[in-house]
Amino acid sequence: MRHHLFNARNLDRYRDDMTSGLDALVGHVAGVTQPFSGTGVPSVAHRVAEVDLDQPLGDLDAVIDEMRTVYLDDAVWFHEPRYLAHLNCPVVIPALVAELFVSAVNSSLDTWDQSAGGTLVERRLVDWAAGRIGFGEEADGVFTSGGTQSNLQALLVARGQAYLSGDADPAEPLAQTLTRFRIFASRDSHFSVQKSANVLGLGLDAVVTVPTDDRHRMDPWLLDAEITRARAAGLIPMAVVATAGTTDFGSIDPLNRVADVCADHGVWLHVDAAYGGGLLVSTRRRHLIDGVERADSVTIDFHKTFFQPVSSSAVIVRRGDDLRHVTYHADYLNPRSAALPNQVDKSLQTTRRFDALKLWLTLRVMGADAIGDYLDDVIDLAHVGHGLLRDDPDFEVVVAPTLSTLVFRFRPAGVPEGIADEVNPRIRRTIAGRGNAVIAGTVVDGRAWLKFTLLNPETTADDLRAVLDLIREIGRELLDELRAEARG
Numbered sequence: 450m451r452h453h454l455f456n457a458r459n460l461d462r463y464r465d466d467m468t469s470g471l472d473a474l475v476g477h478v479a480g481v482t483q484p485f486s487g488t489g490v491p492s493v494a495h496r497v498a499e500v501d502l503d504q505p506l507g508d509l510d511a512v513i514d515e516m517r518t519v520y521l522d523d524a525v526w527f528h529e530p531r532y533l534a535h536l537n538c539p540v541v542i543p544a545l546v547a548e549l550f551v552s553a554v555n556s557s558l559d560t561w562d563q564s565a566g567g568t569l570v571e572r573r574l575v576d577w578a579a580g581r582i583g584f585g586e587e588a589d590g591v592f593t594s595g596g597t598q599s600n601l602q603a604l605l606v607a608r609g610q611a612y613l614s615g616d617a618d619p620a621e622p623l624a625q626t627l628t629r630f631r632i633f634a635s636r637d638s639h640f641s642v643q644k645s646a647n648v649l650g651l652g653l654d655a656v657v658t659v660p661t662d663d664r665h666r667m668d669p670w671l672l673d674a675e676i677t678r679a680r681a682a683g684l685i686p687m688a689v690v691a692t693a694g695t696t697d698f699g700s701i702d703p704l705n706r707v708a709d710v711c712a713d714h715g716v717w718l719h720v721d722a723a724y725g726g727g728l729l730v731s732t733r734r735r736h737l738i739d740g741v742e743r744a745d746s747v748t749i750d751f752h753k754t755f756f757q758p759v760s761s762s763a764v765i766v767r768r769g770d771d772l773r774h775v776t777y778h779a780d781y782l783n784p785r786s787a788a789l790p791n792q793v794d795k796s797l798q799t800t801r802r803f804d805a806l807k808l809w810l811t812l813r814v815m816g817a818d819a820i821g822d823y824l825d826d827v828i829d830l831a832h833v834g835h836g837l838l839r840d841d842p843d844f845e846v847v848v849a850p851t852l853s854t855l856v857f858r859f860r861p862a863g864v865p866e867g868i869a870d871e872v873n874p875r876i877r878r879t880i881a882g883r884g885n886a887v888i889a890g891t892v893v894d895g896r897a898w899l900k901f902t903l904l905n906p907e908t909t910a911d912d913l914r915a916v917l918d919l920i921r922e923i924g925r926e927l928l929d930e931l932r933a934e935a936r937g
């Protein structure tokens with residue numbers, strides 16, 4: 450049974466099996482006409498449960514057929530133009546070619562003796578990203594599995610630095626000091642900030658929510674006031690998290706003014722650019738994240754606005770030396786005496802995929818400008834979509850887009866707020882059950898809204914019009930039902 454091992458003796462089998470897989474995938478995608486099948490949980494759950502994992506089928510083609518029933522037939526397709534829900538992107542082909550090498554060579558990016566050149570490729574990309582940010586020579590960073598992990602690592606480093614700062618009292622027990630640490634983030638920041646605070650042992654009150662303006666951007670004056678108030682109360686401002694592209698609104702906190710506040714107070718500035726990071730390669734909108742170069746740390750999700758397959762993210766810090774807060778030594782892996790370059794000293798992970806290779810091939814085949822153009826195109830489309838919503842009496846829209854999200858709801862004249870709150874989530878569920886589009890929902894100030902997240906450069910204004918018409922049609926039916934119920 451050793452013929453299943455990938456090695457030089459089994460290359461014919463490898464080629465045959467990969468070809469079978471590739472043919473099945475290509476054949477399947479060629480037949481995909483909508484982003485989702487519309488299936489519900491019970492039918493998939495039944496098919497998944499039915500498989501006897503202790504009875505292998507052996508034959509790859511049979512297994513692929515079975516996989517269709519548990520996975521592929523009901524997969525959600527981000528490349529379909531009417532997939533408009535979350536921050537998932539269609540992926541670029543050079544990155545998929547890279548995946549082939551990433552998984553078959555299977556380098557692990559922790560140490561030189563498990564990756565060799567891979568270590569240097571990742572380092573070049575970190576340096577490249579740092580250069581795009583505008584950091585200097587001292588910058589460093591590491592690839593991670595996603596924005597959640599990048600944010601956690603950035604805040605872990607910030608915690609280490611805050612502990613060393615004059616604010617912490619060395620005589621106080623560490624556990625107690627940690628409960629005095631505060632992180633400041635806008636009310637529209639990502640929930641991974643809360644999660645990180647919890648993981649870092651800071652306690653449940655650690656994240657101070659800073660109010661936002663009418664475009665959902667952090668208010669720098671109120672940030673300043675909150676930091677001043679915290680200090681006066683004997684608390685220790687550990688970090689400010691500015692979001693460059695909030696998940697719901699794509700809003701970008703005023704980075705330069707937030708950086709001024711951080712500089713005044715001597716507080717770590719982390720910029721969560723998980724979503725907005727793609728602006729680093731935009732040829733038309735790079736200015737939207739001016740000020741990012743003043744951060745102490747930055748999160749970028751390549752698997753969002755760089756059109757990379759999951760996972761691919763990085764945390765980049767202004768002073769590479771600060772990464773020592775994640776450095777631990779193991780005699781077998783990275784002894785203190787080791788002279789070889791390694792990445793494990795900079796990472797929360799040990800064994801780690803060579804995700805950086807995907808971005809490398811992407812940049813080498815397409816170039817950064819082409820990626821930036823994809824992003825600019827979806828931002829253009831968001832502006833067109835905003836115009837459609839603004840001019841349509843059946844819809845309300847929250848704000849003009851900065852990036853590529855639109856938060857809106859179906860609410861024709863005369864429909865009370867409460868009814869709109871009931872109807873909009875039902876519209877979303879109805880559409881999910883049909884599968885010919887996938888849209889998201891969110892809550893703003895306690896009210897139910899719908900959301901488009903546009904990340905597919907192939908989505909057109911006609912797609913948006915068609916989905917809005919679908920929403921309108923379903924919405925009207927639901928309103929009629931409610932009226933009939935009210936009468937009956």
Ligand SMILES: *Cc1c(COP(=O)(O)O)cnc(C)c1O
Nearest residue numbers: 595596597639694696721723724
């Ligand atoms: C998506 C996102 C994250 C989390 O990133 P993952 O890659 O999903 O872990 C963090 N912050 C913001 C602003 C995001 O949009």
